[in-house]
Amino acid sequence: MSEATKLFVEDARAVSIEAAAKILNLKFKRTGVEHPQPCPHCGGTDTFAFNTSKKKWNCRAGGIGGNDAIGMAAHCEGLDVRRRDGLLEACSIVLGRDIPEEGERESEEDRHARKMRLEERRLQNEAAFAERAASQDEFRERERQKARGIYQSLAALCKAPQMHGRFYLRHRCGGYPDATWLRVGADVTYWHGQDERGSPAALYSGPAMVAPFIMPDLVPIGCHITWIDLDRPPKFRPDLVDPTTGELLPAKKMRGSKKGGLIPIAGHPQCSRWVGGEGIENGVAFGVWEGWREDTFYFAAGDLGNLAGPADPSSRFAHPALKKPDAKGVPRPVMIAGPVPKADQDTDDAMWVADHVGELVLLADGDSELVMTAAAMARARARHARRGRLIPIVWPREGYDFSSMAAAAVAGDL
Ligand SMILES: [Zn+2]
Structure with a gap:
């Protein structure tokens, strides 16, 4: 390696993780020192992260990480630093300048092929990420809808014909509020596990107190359900048992967020x-x-x-x-x-x-x-x-x- 090339590599070693992350167009969270994101090379959701305080980077998908900008650039760009041309190319990326004349460059052809591979991989990653995000959002929204559906169909606990909620709160708490937030249902299903076809299985159904989880706009994002059994003092909750494991199940559940x-x-x-x-x-x-x-x-x-x-x-x-x-x-x-x-x-x-x-x-x-x-x-x-x-x-x-x-x-x- 010529003096000029050695100096070039040394210059690249001095580049910080933070500076390299900017050059590589990696994402920064608005606050904090840890910046998780999909790996530009391997994909995934939060597989890749760099930390500007510990000066480290890590890719869980690739099972690789380190504390230098050169290695991080090489992984993100699909370069092999064990090869001389890969190392020099990674140095060139973090420094933002060309490899010195006498250094070994990757051939135009190799560079082109590498860029193509990366671009293809990037498009795949983006598509996979969008799909996952959409299905997660959809799933969460469906759960929220269900939770809203359960809650909104019920009558206010303080005046419902169903007296279970009032009885429960009077015995557990000494009284109940004259407000319509808490509701009560005669027949709320307790879903647990799956049936033979893989659908959610109804383990139990009975009277329950249902409360919403609300955000500042007062819209419910989820609900909290407490099943009530008036024949079981002192807690007045049904005895729910997992039919396969015999495990005692909680008589409270949350749905949605x-x-x-x-x-x-x-x-x-x-x-x-x-x-x-x-x-x-x-x-x-x-x-x-x-x-x-x-x-x-x-x-x-x-x-x-x-x-x-x-x-x-x-x-x-x-x-x-x-x-x-x-x-x-x-x-x-x-x-x-x-x-x-x-x-x-x-x-x-x-x-x-x-x-x-x-x-x-x-x-x-x-x-x-x-x-x-x-x-x-x-x-x-x-x-x-x-x-x-x-x-x-x-x-x-x-x-x-x-x-x-x-x-x-x-x-x-x-
Ligand atoms: Zn990776």
């Missing part, structure tokens, strides 16, 4: 005070306890993840007491998702809270693991914090959640 949405219980999102936690029952119990305040919107997030959003990995910490055995049987502390929200979150990584909300009362779940719940509640507070907004976190009596406190009060035990 929930991510970023919330379940309205009483009042209107226009209220400046919002009160809610994970589950519907706790929100209802708290609303009953404080007399359904006029200035308040009562809600549920559906689950802790949707309430608090994802944690920053660096805030993970070891549980002070809980341990579980690792692969070698050695007890290790259980790791807990920390109180700091992950940076660069998407808006739908957790439920929405309207900008005008001045007081957001978060209801903690007292019968879940304490340290994990406390970290998640702190994370929820940090995520939803705004200048001038109060976010008190309310805890139930030890060993209870708000609905079990209400049930105990109804029964005269508290």
